[in-house]
Amino acid sequence: MTTPVLEARGLTKRYGRVVAINGSDLELYPGEILAVIGDNGAGKSSLIKALSGALVPDEGEIYLDGERVTFRNPMQAREAGIETVYQTLAVAPGLDIADNLFLGREQRKPGPLGSIFRMLDRGHMRAEARRHMSELGIGTLQNIGQAVESLSGGQRQAVAVARSAAFGSKVVILDEPTAALGVKEGNRVLQLIRDVRDRGLPVILISHNMPHVFEVADRIHIQRLGRRATVITPKSHSMSDAVAIMTGAAEPPPTAKA
Amino acid sequence: MGHAELLGLSMATATETATDFDVARNDSFGLRVQHILHGNPVLGPLAVLIVAIIAFSIVNVRFFSAANLSLVLAQVTVIAVLALGQTLVILTAGIDLSAGAIAVFSSILMAVFCTRAGMPGVLALLFGLAFGTAMGALNGFLVTRIKLPPFIVTLGTLTMFFSLNSVISNSETVRGSDMPSLMTWTGNSIPIGGFRLTYGSIFMLLLFGLFFYALSRTAWGKHVYATGDDIEAARLAGIRTSRVLFSVYTIAGLLYAVGGWILIGRLASASPNVGTDYNLDSITAVVLGGTSLFGGRGSVLGTLIGALIVGVFRNGLQLGGVEVVWQGFAIGLLVLVAVSLDQWIRKVKT
Numbered sequence: 381m382t383t384p385v386l387e388a389r390g391l392t393k394r395y396g397r398v399v400a401i402n403g404s405d406l407e408l409y410p411g412e413i414l415a416v417i418g419d420n421g422a423g424k425s426s427l428i429k430a431l432s433g434a435l436v437p438d439e440g441e442i443y444l445d446g447e448r449v450t451f452r453n454p455m456q457a458r459e460a461g462i463e464t465v466y467q468t469l470a471v472a473p474g475l476d477i478a479d480n481l482f483l484g485r486e487q488r489k490p491g492p493l494g495s496i497f498r499m500l501d502r503g504h505m506r507a508e509a510r511r512h513m514s515e516l517g518i519g520t521l522q523n524i525g526q527a528v529e530s531l532s533g534g535q536r537q538a539v540a541v542a543r544s545a546a547f548g549s550k551v552v553i554l555d556e557p558t559a560a561l562g563v564k565e566g567n568r569v570l571q572l573i574r575d576v577r578d579r580g581l582p583v584i585l586i587s588h589n590m591p592h593v594f595e596v597a598d599r600i601h602i603q604r605l606g607r608r609a610t611v612i613t614p615k616s617h618s619m620s621d622a623v624a625i626m627t628g629a630a631e632p633p634p635t636a637k638a
Numbered sequence: 639m640g641h642a643e644l645l646g647l648s649m650a651t652a653t654e655t656a657t658d659f660d661v662a663r664n665d666s667f668g669l670r671v672q673h674i675l676h677g678n679p680v681l682g683p684l685a686v687l688i689v690a691i692i693a694f695s696i697v698n699v700r701f702f703s704a705a706n707l708s709l710v711l712a713q714v715t716v717i718a719v720l721a722l723g724q725t726l727v728i729l730t731a732g733i734d735l736s737a738g739a740i741a742v743f744s745s746i747l748m749a750v751f752c753t754r755a756g757m758p759g760v761l762a763l764l765f766g767l768a769f770g771t772a773m774g775a776l777n778g779f780l781v782t783r784i785k786l787p788p789f790i791v792t793l794g795t796l797t798m799f800f801s802l803n804s805v806i807s808n809s810e811t812v813r814g815s816d817m818p819s820l821m822t823w824t825g826n827s828i829p830i831g832g833f834r835l836t837y838g839s840i841f842m843l844l845l846f847g848l849f850f851y852a853l854s855r856t857a858w859g860k861h862v863y864a865t866g867d868d869i870e871a872a873r874l875a876g877i878r879t880s881r882v883l884f885s886v887y888t889i890a891g892l893l894y895a896v897g898g899w900i901l902i903g904r905l906a907s908a909s910p911n912v913g914t915d916y917n918l919d920s921i922t923a924v925v926l927g928g929t930s931l932f933g934g935r936g937s938v939l940g941t942l943i944g945a946l947i948v949g950v951f952r953n954g955l956q957l958g959g960v961e962v963v964w965q966g967f968a969i970g971l972l973v974l975v976a977v978s979l980d981q982w983i984r985k986v987k988t
Contacts, residue, residue, distance in 0.1 A: 484876030
């Protein structure tokens with residue numbers, strides 16, 4: 381059996397008397413899209429925040445490639461190779477596509493221009509940005525120097541996903557990437573998620589959209605009452621089964637292995 | 639009619655398919671202007687400046703003389719330097735009401751250091767600049783650590799600095815002739831043709847060049863824009879936004895102190911009673927220059943133009959025989975028009 385790329389054991393987070401996650405487990409295997417679904421308040425976001433470093437769990441362990449890791453902030457998770465695209469779209473609307481792709485990771489020119497005058501290597505960053513975008517089949521954006529605010533919702537999402545795919549070396553976490561999009565743009569982003577997986581990066585997809593989850597996910601992690609109820613696959617169960625398990629109307633079946 | 643509608647509908651669908659991930663185009667003239675201004679926000683202020691210069695030259699031929707234009711530049715130099723610091727703060731979606739207070743207080747400190755404390759000019763200047771920087775850092779500390787809104791922070795420090803200013807100076811003006819020559823050096827000028835360019839103005843232009851570079855060509859600049867644009871997004875992208883904000887307020891403090899130094903040269907004295915209107919003039923220059931008060935949008939080039947617009951209007955209205963009381967009215971009106979324009983440009987649709 382392969383070791384999971386990312387594994388969580390018994391994660392717990394309490395806010396006073398409220399228990400957000402209650403001993404939750406999670407496994408993400410190489411080359412898969414793992415969807416995480418659950419009713420509101422099931423602890424999805426807290427679980428994901430713990431994995432992306434945005435929240436420090438009270439108890440439990442996280443393993444990356446079998447190694448124990450602890451994240452005190454999102455930067456540490458990012459340095460370990462876990463990239464997260466947040467629902468609130470972490471892009472700076474006024475900056476252009478290339479600037480956004482490299483935001484917080486700007487590259488300076490070699491030599492004294494970069495080290496003393498701190499000059500950015502714009503040409504290099506733009507070329508790299510263009511390469512990353514076209515690798516994911518989003519080369520149709522004609523101008524890499526275009527402000528992100530002039531893009532549609534789907535295009536912005538594409539920029540955010542491209543950034544995570546470009547810099548995430550281990551795991552990409554996508555929080556509701558299709559929530560604000562129309563049908564066509566939603567499908568386009570789903571294809572983007574598959575492209576990311578096919579390039580070898582496992583993806584955790586948090587979504588409320590059952591058709592989208594069943595369309596792209598290899599396995600579906602169902603979160604209920606702060607812990608993992610079970611993991612199913614789109615082949616073994618139907619959407620209504622998933623909803624029934626999610627809401628507690630049906631007994632969760634044993635966890636499906638990758 | 640029904641047929642045409644059907645045709646329109648099918649055409650719309652076709653366009654949508656073609657532009658699946660491309661950017662849609664608008665064809666209305668207003669939208670195109672909106673787009674051009676959105677892409678090049680300096681064009682609007684530049685047009686205003688050019689029109690104003692032409693108009694005032696027609697009203698009074700003396701306006702477009704080398705001597706008068708030199709005067710306009712000398713008059714706006716202090717405001718421009720303050721507005722440069724103000725631009726940094728406003729780009730982060732903040733506001734600095736203490737700009738004028740820091741400038742004047744720094745100039746008083748410099749004067750006191752080199753007269754009453756008997757320091758050599760260089761030392762007095764450096765200490766003055768250090769104190770200005772510290773005052774900016776205090777603003778930055780309160781904004782980033784105590785997490786108070788910039789408006790409140792700088793309203794508080796504005797009042798404190800002006801009060802300290804009166805205490806330290808005994809409300810007395812220090813004459814330039816009592817100070818080392820370095821303190822008034824910025825007021826000296828070199829003739830270029832008919833122009834008289836002061837060292838202060840040259841220094842001011844160099845500072846604008848420096849910050850134009852820093853904002854557009856360094857990671858720090860990108861972080862300033864990103865922080866002002868959407869602070870949460872910037873934080874999630876891994877930018878240490880508190881550090882960026884702190885650096886901005888601190889650097890702004892240093893710039894205000896430089897403004898204070900130039901002020902001594904301009905007035906040939908250090909007076910505690912000037913500068914009450916410098917705050918609003920610096921904000922006016924920034925806003926007229928097309929920098930958005932909502933942060934993340936604008937440039938120092940725009941601010942330079944904005945400062946020149948203020949200077950050209952004040953000077954031009956004066957030469958045109960408009961009473962001083964009405965000059966403020968005209969500048970205020972200009973600000974309202976500029977902000978309305980900014981709102982309109984912000985609402986740009988793709």
